[in-house]
Amino acid sequence: MIKPRTPPGVMELLPRDQIAFQRMLDTIRLTFERFGFLPVETPVMELSEVLLTKSGGETERQVYFVQSTGALEKSGEGLPELALRFDLTVPLARYVAEHEHELAFPFRRYQMQRVYRGERAQRGRFREFYQCDIDVIGKDALSIRHDAEIPAVIGAVFEALAIGDFTIQLNHRKLLRGYFEGLGIEGERQAAVLREIDKLDKRGQEAVAATLEGEGFGLAAETVAKLMAFSQVRSRGHEDALAKLAALGPGSVLFEEGRDELREVLQRLKAMGVAESRYAVNLSIARGLDYYTGMVYETTLDAHPQIGSICSGGRYDNLASHYTKSKLPGVGISIGLTRLFWQLREAGIVATAESSVDALVTLLDDADLDHALALSQQLRAAGLNVETQLEPRKLAKQLQYADRAGIRFVVIRGGDEAARGVVAVKDLRRGEQFEAAEADLARTLLVEREQWRAVGSSSN
Amino acid sequence: MIKPRTPPGVMELLPRDQIAFQRMLDTIRLTFERFGFLPVETPVMELSEVLLTKSGGETERQVYFVQSTGALEKSGEGLPELALRFDLTVPLARYVAEHEHELAFPFRRYQMQRVYRGERAQRGRFREFYQCDIDVIGKDALSIRHDAEIPAVIGAVFEALAIGDFTIQLNHRKLLRGYFEGLGIEGERQAAVLREIDKLDKRGQEAVAATLEGEGFGLAAETVAKLMAFSQVRSRGHEDALAKLAALGPGSVLFEEGRDELREVLQRLKAMGVAESRYAVNLSIARGLDYYTGMVYETTLDAHPQIGSICSGGRYDNLASHYTKSKLPGVGISIGLTRLFWQLREAGIVATAESSVDALVTLLDDADLDHALALSQQLRAAGLNVETQLEPRKLAKQLQYADRAGIRFVVIRGGDEAARGVVAVKDLRRGEQFEAAEADLARTLLVEREQWRAVGSSSN
Known part of the structure; x- marks a missing residue:
């Protein structure tokens, strides 16, 4: 006998949690599709040579390699031929370069x-996790207007997920780099300072300031003070965002480019009707990766800042330089849903879902089985998810089962009801019972379900 | 520069094909949920020790092993710790055994x-592919009534997929084994004969008969003739199925058990209103695996028998004997969707899908951008999937783009339309153009879309 267990670092859910997770996935996908993003799926394994284009750094990424039984026996020299993807960006680059002449640009994919x-195995760290990504890829050029649509998508996703108030934090790498230039911080040092600024949330102002004044950087106290003041800038509301940007005063060409683009993003967000409480300029957002070159985004839950960013991304200059000579600038974001779901459960923000099964058709007398089967099919044809009790059990047992499973409606047809052509329905959610003519049952349950959904979504 | 390419044996789709594939996945899932099956997802990698419980046979299954960079360096002794799942049945067994006390039985999962x-790399053979499985797992016992529901689910899935007429072939292992017993074929030889019968479709009657009469089996010509006649039995329609079963005459206890269960399945299918053209008794269906012990199912497309079974499964006695002492009988089926999709495309049965994007909001004049953004959001809020043209281009270019992308509605707002508060809509599917008041646009497009869906589904 072998102990049944999963490897460490994976999230496996019981059905009711899986239903809650699946609803989040569905909501995100629906919203991505609302904005005209097209679906792409890539294989989980890529050729190692293709996946690991950058020399070095692979071990940092802790790549998983894949070998079939045969290859395992022959192994010994070099890396295995196959590896599991560690993100969705490298596969996107490979996909766009491979299918460049079959795709229309700007290419919008989710x-x-x-x-x-x-x-490393650790609580809340996962070795297998969902990423939910959108990217817009241009050919040669890509208008800043796409960067403006991205936060509108983020806003729509988190409105729809209804996990609480959130703020999309906006910044621009050119604004940051232009400001650094103005302080005389150039070249390699710029990237290093950026990485330190990115740690402000985790390390706090004092620690970061100390590092910047310390030996490695050796910045003047006055310069560091300016950097700290700059990175403290946060806006509240649309007009305040514009005012805060204006108050920064004039800067380098790079600085002005960044500010202009950030202003355009703000303007378009307003045109799209995104509530101004949902976005803010935050000049401390740097996104450590050297990858980003323009707009950068982070999203935080207002009541749970400790969770950190739940959706991040930005603009990059060239997606697929390893695979094609074409210049492919892009902008995109990613939601790490496995970790987010785990955090939301830890914080008590997502509760156990009602079942995906709408109704249980009970069975009290074995002779009624064919009738119960036919009635169940009638409800299914109308669009309801139905489980049929296939063997008679005590009604109390069947009710208890439905209650534990989170099934809302229990359909009961005893001798009395059968004689009158009706069924009794127990609504376990409301704790009510009512009768319906069999012919009307599907319509009645559908109306109840829709009302409940309407109530459910407006109360969030 | 590295050539961007996928490993051999995987299926990667361009967006319009991915949309068609995604619609099939959605349809299958929706139908599984209609019948009250609950979602389960398991990690793609399992502990090798847990996954590969059966000694031997692993190499036949051509398992992929997984190693992180660190493990790779230390490797040498024994099998790697992790392996990729090769089906969804072993993970289900592990899941049910692991969560036995948290699940309600019968446990219905998809x-x-x-x-x-x-x-081996070969056209139409995949190393990575989707399986879409349902199983019902009982504790200690599981009523045959669950076996009767399974073909109703298969029927509903393929009605909804609308890929042509199909037949669910039904048989029962006890009927087969009971018949073999009557011919004096017992024990080990029974399983071997079953495996030969399972090859009838591929090898043909003569070849299989020759094998059975040959040295290895040494069955009498008369016995083989009876086996061939028996395995030729096919029913057409419900009454014919019952008549064919009756015409088999009396048999062993095992034989009668099988026949009784097959009869009950037929009765319940009728009660569920499954069209009788959709199911048939076929006594040649054996499902080679020793695994199955009762009902067995295969499904074929009437116009494309060469595709073979597109959905197969059956009853098994004990799901998880390697992981638990509990007896867990079950019944289930599997659809290999990647291969099916590939075959349907090869056979010209699935065409390129319309886009998941319902409408393109065009942009003719840069000054209208904010209006186009707001109009797009209005359509999205009503439930339409909308892409906004963010930079002005010639209308002909925008129409061409929409046409190639398979986007149905193109929304145009020139100076004339703007002055009158209307927009022009080109319906690329119907080749028609109409005007709508801006305030009514969402409703108009939704009505058009619903009508089209109604037409689309009734024409299949």
Whole structure:
């Protein structure tokens, strides 16, 4: 006998939690599709040579390699031929370069699949997790207007997920770099300072200031003070965002480019009707990766700042330089849904879902089975998810089962009801019972379900 | 520069094909949920020790092993710790045994995920492919009534997929084994004969008969003739199925058990209103695996028998004997969707889908951008999937783009329309153009879309 268990670092859910998770996935996908993003799925394994284009750094990424039984026996030299993807960006680059002449640009794709990282086993760290990504890829050029649509998508996703108030934090790498230039911080040092600024949330102002004044950087106290003041800038509301940007005063060409683009993003967000409480300029957002070159985004839950950013991304200059000579600038974001779901459960923000099963058709007398089967099919044809009790049990047992499973409606047809052509329905959610003519049952339950959904979504 | 390419044996789709594939996945899932099946997802990698419980046979299954960079360096002894799942049945067994005390039985689950097999690279053979499975798992016992519901689910799935007329072939292992007993074929030889019968479709009657009369089996010509006649039995329609079963005459206890259960399945299918053209008794269906012990199912497309079974499964005695002492009988089926999709495309049965994007809001004049953004959001809020043209281009270019992308509605607002508060809509599907007041646009498009869906589904 072998002990049944999953490997460490994966999230496996019981059905009611899986239903809650699936609803989040569905909501995100629906919203991505609302904005005209197209679905892409890529294989979980890529050729190692293609996946690991950058020399070095692979071990940091803790890549998982894949070998079939045969290859395992022959192994020994070099890396295995196959590896599991560690994000959805490298596969996107490979996909766009491979299918460049079959795609229309700007290419808007969403991808929601699992990725793999050999992380150190630790609570809340996952080796297999979902990423839900959107990217817009241009050919040669891509208008800043796409960067403006991205936060509108983020806003729509988190409105629809209804997990609480949130703020999309906006910044621009050119604004940051232009400001650094003005302080005389150039070249390599710029990237290093950016990485320190990115740690402000985790390390706090004092620690970061100390590092910047310390040996490695050796910045003047006055310069560091300016950097700290700059990175403290946060806006509240649309007009305040514009005012805060204006108050920064004039800067370098790079600085002005960044400010102009950030202003355009703000303007378009307003045109799209995104509530101004949902976005803010935050000049401390740097996104450590060297990858980003323009707009950068982070999203936080107002009541749970400790969770950190739940959706991040930005603009990059060239997606696929390893695979094609074409210049492919892009802008995109990613939601790490496995970790987010885990955090939301830890924080008590997502509760156990009602079942995906709408109704249980009970069975009290074995002779009624064929009738119960036919009635169930009638409800299914109308669009309801139905489980049929296939063997008679005590009604109390069947009710208890439905209650534990989170099934809302229990349909009961005893001798008395049968004689009158009606069924009794127990609504376990409301704790009510009512009768319906059999012919009307599907319509009645559908109306109840829709009302409940309407109530459910407006109360969030 | 590295050539961007996928490993051999995987299916990667361009967006319009991905949309068609996604619609099939959605349809299958919706139907599984209609019948009250609950979602389960398991990690793609399992502990090798847990996954590969059966000694031997692993190499046949061509398992992929997984190693992180660190493990790779230390490797050498024994099998790697992790392996990719090669089906969804072993993970289900592990899941049910692991969560036995948290699940309600009978446990009805669906799982639609990718599985991995190191198949020989060959056209139409995949190393990564989707399986869409349902299973019902009982504790200690499971009523035959669940076996009767399974073909109703298969029927509903393929009605909804609308890929042509199909037949669910039904048989029962006890009927087969009971008949063999009557011919004096017992024990080990029974399983061997079953495997030969299972090859009838591929090898043909003569070849299989020759094998059975040959040295290995040495069955009498008369016995083989009876086996061939028996396996030729096919029913057409419900009454014919019952008549064919009756015409088999009396048999062993095992035989009668099988026949009784098959009869009950037929009765319940009728009660559920499954069209009798959709199911048939076929006594040649054996399902080679020793695994199955009762009902067995295969499904074929009437116009494309060469595709073979597109949905198969059956009853098994004990799901998880490697992981638990509990007896867990079950019944289930599997659809190999990647291969099915590939075959349907090869056979010209699935065409390129219309886009998931319902409408393109065009942009003719840069000054109208904010208006186009607001109009797009209005349509999205009503439930339409909308892409906004963010930079002005010639209308002909925008129409061409929409046409190639398979977007149905193109919304145009020139100076004339703007002055009158209307927009022009080109319906690329119907080749028609009409005007709508801006305030009514969302409603108009939604009505058009619903009508089209109604037409689309009734014409299949």
